[in-house]
Amino acid sequence: MDNGTSPLAFPHRHLLGIEGLSPDEITLLLDRSESYVEQNRQVDKKQSLLRGRTIINLFFENSTRTRTSFELAGKRLGGDVINMSVQASSIKKGETLIDTAMTLTAMHPDVLVVRHPESGAVQLLAEKVDCAVVNAGDGSHEHPTQALLDALTIRSRKGRLQGLVVAICGDILHSRVARSNIALLNTMGARVRVVAPRTLLPAAIDRLGVEVFHEMKAGLAGVDIVMMLRLQTERFHGSFVPSIREYFHFFGLDYEKLAAAKPDALIMHPGPMNRGVEIDTAVADDIDRSAIRQQVEMGVAVRMACLEVLTRNLSNVAPAK
């Protein structure tokens, strides 16, 4: 494929978050992703770029979609991909983290793709290993590849990110997707709104450069993109909303609330969806408005691009001992 990209263009050893990436670095990742979208639509999807490279998907939290997406990405680039699931409940969470990192490092992987239920855990692990680390989601902190695939989806449908108005709606408090998206969209010059009941907003969220709304119609007025978030009841300590019925009534996306947005506003959701909780089935399945399936497609391409730029970097540093 295109070898015109300078291997030095992505100067980071790991991809731990969107925070700290420059607009050029994000654009580079999106441009590389775009070329993989085309490739993934071909009959022969396989490349040999990562031949001989070992990628370990290390998941301390259940995931089907993200893990499969990373697995496909690695395999399509010709790498060897291994999946490891460490159930957080079976062993005391953190205790195994450093131990696991040490064990895996001894096996000389080239890339570790890590998901962990605690914020900061992936960074902690990255400090202890000598390979590239991709954050596949840490607690309520960051999920950078999700924000990149969302941006790629938006760019492919709207042609740009700059100047768009994006409403992120729902469980912002527990959402790493929201934090990564806020960082990326702000960096790329979009205007970000968050819409949620006050119990699902973290303190001082306005300091992250977003406009805050507590009512869907006001929050969706005139927006280009409606990004719904999953209500993450598994992270709830106690009751944040009194009932699903009440939540859907006021904050679930249906056609009535969507009418406030621009007529061509795009609907997105990081999945897995709770139909009838944060999003009405008819809206979710609306092929004209919903980009939810396309997000999944873009996910594989984005993860291929991330693996590519990080392994290119590896060849520039001293070979592993």
Next chain:
Amino acid sequence: MSARTLFRDARLLDPGSSMDQTGDLLVENGRIAALGGRLSAGSSDETIDCAGACLAPGLIDMRVELREPGAEHQESMQSGGRAAVAGGVTTMVALPNTDPVIDDMALIEFVARRSRDVGLARIRTYAAATKGLKGRELTEFGLLAAAGALAFTDGGQAISDAVVMRRALAYARTFDLLVMQHPEEPSLAAGGAMNEGEVATRLGLSGITPAAEVIMVERDLRLCEITGGRLHIAHLSTAAAIEAIRQAKRRGLPVTCDTAPHYFALNETAVGDYRTFAKVSPPLRSETDRRAVVAGLKDGTIDAVASDHSPHDQDSKRLPFASAASGIVALETLLPLTLELYHNGHLGLLEALAKLTHSPATILRLPEGRLAVGAAADLIVFDLDRPRRIDVDAFRSKSKNSPFDGRPVQGRVLRTIVAGRSVFIHRD
């Protein structure tokens, strides 16, 4: 051991009597025999030339965790004792959150015996306010106090049930005893890892609202008012709680309080990228709160400074932030960090030292913490000005979990004396 020791040419500093003068101090049989201008060497067995360095009462650290009994791999009375005297602490008061919990007379006696055996700093202890720190049934306040418990507290957890707290204060008043509270409403703090606010939101960490502190403090001040029991609020960290105590003191309530150096030397930004060494309870707060702590120390609302020494091994700290243990080792940084308040012009030298000596002694009704004829010769000789950097590798404590490694400070303990005996001498 010298029966008579003369400390020559020292800057004598006694916060209790506002003494700040150059002179000598004579120790005889473990007690101060004379102090003031030029004393005659007479028949003294040893003369120590202080060469103009400061000579002050040894520090009284009113809140440390020593991990003995139960977690001696993190700290013991021996290692904690060495850390204490290296930091200039001659009396330290241990929290009862050991394993087993110190809620029984036999354990108070155990601490006293270990203190004698170790023979470094004096080790005193609080007793648990409730059996097993479970927050339900009161311990035997009267008997425990008679055995030597200095006050009653559930350590790092609040006595959360209002009725239990009311009875603790009322019952304590019967014997004129002190109840010490960890100021945090537990239900508001549950699951929280750091101060609530922008930093926590960016890091995706669940926050503890500063209101959790003032809510508990205001409740306890009401209970203090209706019972008349003596109340001490530990490690204040927020502007609102400090203001509540300021008002309560104006109303004449029998309340005292303290803070720890990290609450005036750091703010929440020290957490940076998930630095677990900056995880403490209560959490490091905003810059506004940090300034309020300094103001509270200045106007006397905050009576004392305690180290909050809380040793943790690597396994407890090398974890994702939310899972990591709270607390820092602090005995060996207590003096230089408190002296920052003097060097920065916030407190006079005697005022700063009072927070570490005379004030905790007064709160706990200890005879130590003063330079006076007849008082125990618990002393420190320290260099006030010479700059240096804090170096955790040099700590005597078994644990190294300090967020202050590499911080430039002024002030170093040169010699620590307990009951007339030099138990620590600094060697360059």
